[in-house]
Amino acid sequence: MGNLVLFDKRKRAIWQSFDHPTDCLLPGQNLVSGRKLIASISATNHSQGLLALSVLNGSWAAYTDTVPPQYYYSSSYADSSYYSFDGQSFTSLHYPTNSTTQFMKIGPDGHLKVSQWSVVDWNEVSDILSPYVENCGYPMVCGSYSICTNNGQCTCPPQENFFRPFSERKPDLGCSQLTSICCNSSQYHSFVELKNTTCFAFNVDLELNSSKLWLAQTMLEDCKRACLNNCSCKAAVFEYRWEGEHCLLLNEVFSLTDSEEGRGKTVFLKVQNTSKAQTQSLIIPLSGGKKSRPFKVIIGSTLAAFFGIILSIATCFVIFRKKAHESRKAADILDLAPILPGILTRFSYNELKIITDDFSGKLGEGGFGCVYEGTLRNRTNIAVKNLDGVGQVKDSFLTEVKAVGGIHHINLVKLIGFCAEKIHRLLIYEYMVNGSLDRWITHENKENGLTWSTRQRIISDIAKGLAYLHEDCSHKIIHLDIKPQNILLDQYLNAKISDFGLSMLIEKDKSKVVTRMRGTQGYLAPEWWSSVITEKVDVYAFGIVLLEILCGRKNLDWAQPDEENVHLLSVFRRKAEQEQLIDMVDKNNEDMQLHREAVTEMMSLAAWCLQGDFSKRPSMSLVVKALEGLVTVETNLNYDFTHVPDVGAGNQEREVIISSKFPSILSGPR
CATH class of the missing domain: 3.50.4.10 (Hepatocyte Growth Factor)
Known part of the structure; x- marks a missing residue:
């Protein structure tokens, strides 16, 4: 029947899934008073939405799960081959009785449909409410206020x-x-x-x-x-x-x-309504009741002409400013027109003020703006990044929309929409409920410490996201600021790479560009001090993040009692030379201690990524294969991670080399 049942030692059922429905009923499953089916937000977002179905006051009803609820269907009768209702229990039936697997589901649109398995896929065989509820009778058919x-x-x-x-x-x-x-x-x-x-x-x-x-x-x-x-x-x-x-x-x-x-x-x-200040007219009284003299007429005419000229000039100035503003606004739209793939939503600034409750819930703050929490009408939580500053804001905004708007990967934070209105530049992302990785690996959440298996999955997620950026997406990207603060975790602790705010686009037929040093202290590859920058700077930063995850501490930890332990890479080199890497495994996590041998084996992968000679570091696709056990980690490793081969005199401006194998676009920190 599809019912998951938990039995005690006497084989008595003490719990069963049929008593705890989500949005579906299987044949034979009952929906009783006190339980309800809750539709998901959308076909791709399975969080609980606003539409529900339950048994209430001798009827079964479909409604919005608000306070108070708003009903769009109710019935006290059982008039269907697919269900029965006795006033207390709504039961899904198997019809026809000799059919294959079926289920009844309330969808994000509010329809209650029966689906039946047909060889290779599910087919909808009945829309239960369609005879009674017209298309416009569903709460979400046109959305709020529509x-x-x-x-x-x-x-x-x-x-x-x-x-x-x-x-x-x-x-x-x-x-x-x-x-x-x-x-x-x-x-x-x-x-x-x-x-x-x-x-x-x-x-x-x-x-x-x-x-x-x-x-x-x-x-x-x-x-x-x-x-x-x-x-x-x-x-x-x-x-x-x-x-x-x-x-x-x-x-x-x-x-x-x-x-x-x-x-x-x-x-x-x-x-x-917006309040409007009442304007008062300025009244200038005239003297006496005497007739106007000729010179007064002349003076009056002159003043009228003078004020007319001033008014004309002011009017022309206002019209000129307005047209200039419209031209700039049109230019902004033209700038965005060729780069938007048609899947991003354009928000107005006032809409975002409503969505974020006037930007009251700050999630964090970066070098180029603050991030605020918001909620869309469909109850979807979002993160709104408000870019501030002068000069680079417009460029970084357009660049991020270009770089992120058209790429989609399970391990990259999704860009939902944007706002380009007057001086405002905002980006709207999916909300990551568990925040950034740094909060978890430094034991701010001690009661929810990450297990070894969870850390393995997070490491794999980061590697796959970087491999996609470097090699697989249509526009190749070097992130340039990989660090735990830019790795976000969803509700299931799946990792996603965020923050592409300062990307620099590179034509595919060009091999190098010149850029300023970017990134975060402690995660910069040693070649930043020379003149050669490749996508391997991300590999180096990944190696540091990998080591932080395995050791449960920051790369630069000034809280360490011994100065020689402040720099994680220094400790890594010393312990490797002493063959005591097992001492570096996260000591604050019992599960990590149970898997010390496996953890120390993965440290060799971190060392491979941290090679001072960037040509000896693996590509991120090779890292993914190593994590999957398809390739072995290089054994001839140099633990002097700051040693860089001579490649010429260093320059203040760095040449960013895009290898012929992995043409790339650059992206930097927020």
Whole structure:
């Protein structure tokens, strides 16, 4: 049946997966009161979304899992071959009984579908709600604050001063308010009225909407006043019915419906007006009631002409500035036009202020800006990097969009969108819930110390990400700032490389460029002090990060009691010469101590990556193969990691050599 059951010694079932459904029901599985199916955010993001299905008050219902919930379907009957309902338990059935494997699932769009296995793939055989819920009746069909029309189109409310689509190319993603509602300035709250418009919650029995936000027998003005007096209310839905007027207050605004059936129904969207200072006219009194003399007429005419000239000059100046600004803005768009692959979302600055709660939650700070936490309308968490500074900001912004916008790899942090508006340059990334690697390898999270197997996976993830950057992506990239702070961990402690903020693009037919020294002290390859820079500088930095992970300490640790132990590479060289590498294994982790032999074997890979002669370091693809056991690590290693062969006189400007095997693009620190 697909039920995972845990038995005790007497073979009694003490736990089973059928009692803890996620978003699916298997044939024979029951959904009872107190349990619910929760849809995922999207087909690729399996975090819990906002749509759910459960048994409630003798009915089974589909709704938004908000407070209070908003229902879009409920039923007290069992009228399907694929399920049964007895008022207390919703049971998935196997239909037809001789069919292959089936499952019932509530999707991110709110549809409840049955899928059946057919030789090589799953086929949808039934959409349970389709006979009862029209396309515009699903909460997420058009996204928040968007209106679903009877022809299936999604549009924002017509008031452009208050609403804007999240994406012009994807109108079904919904709309955002340009100015967020602030409870402290309720005197500026008003409504945008949408006639012949309704909310999906009106299509469900009033009995299910028995919360305090459902107001029966309420006059129109009382309905609007109730929403204005309730800070959490974002919209009021009013309807005239034969038994009287009804009002529903909404704490969350999802997809609305605009159709002929909406007559008699009106949606009032609460909006925030901006206060405007009242201007007063300047009145200059005239003297007496005497008639104007000729010279006064001349003076008046002269002054009028003078002020007319000044006004004309000022007008021309304003028009010139406006056109210049529009030209610069158009130039920005033109700069971005040829490099965007069509998959990034363009955000406005006001949208990002709303998404980040006015940039209140700082996640971190780098050399070229701060990173803030934000939440999209679909509850997806994001990280917003606000680039600051002068001069390089625009170049670094365009470069990062160019370098990162078109590459996709499981071990690279994904760029979701960007903002290029006036002086603002922001980048929107996926949110990595477990932060940067340095917090974990230096035991800030002692209660959640990384196990040996987890560290192995993290090391492999970093290596695969670098191998992709160096050799496999369409635009070859040297990162130039690999360090634990730029390695981020997701909820499952999978590692992803971040931060490509200062990349320098190189034409494929060019073999070298000149660049300034970049990177972070302690992770710089020794050849930075000479004149040759290749992609092997990333290999060297990877070797240091690898050693930090294995030893559970920083490369430069000034908290060490002995000065000779401050530099990790110095300790590594000394212990290698004394054949006591086992002493370097992370002493604060019991699991690492249990695998000391395996850990010390991997230290030889770190030494290979740290060779002073960059030509003797492995490529990152070779490192990946070594981690997978497909190749053996070089044995003739020099533990003097600072020794560099003579390659010519050093220069203040470094020539970055792009090998013929791995043509590359440069990228630097944030």
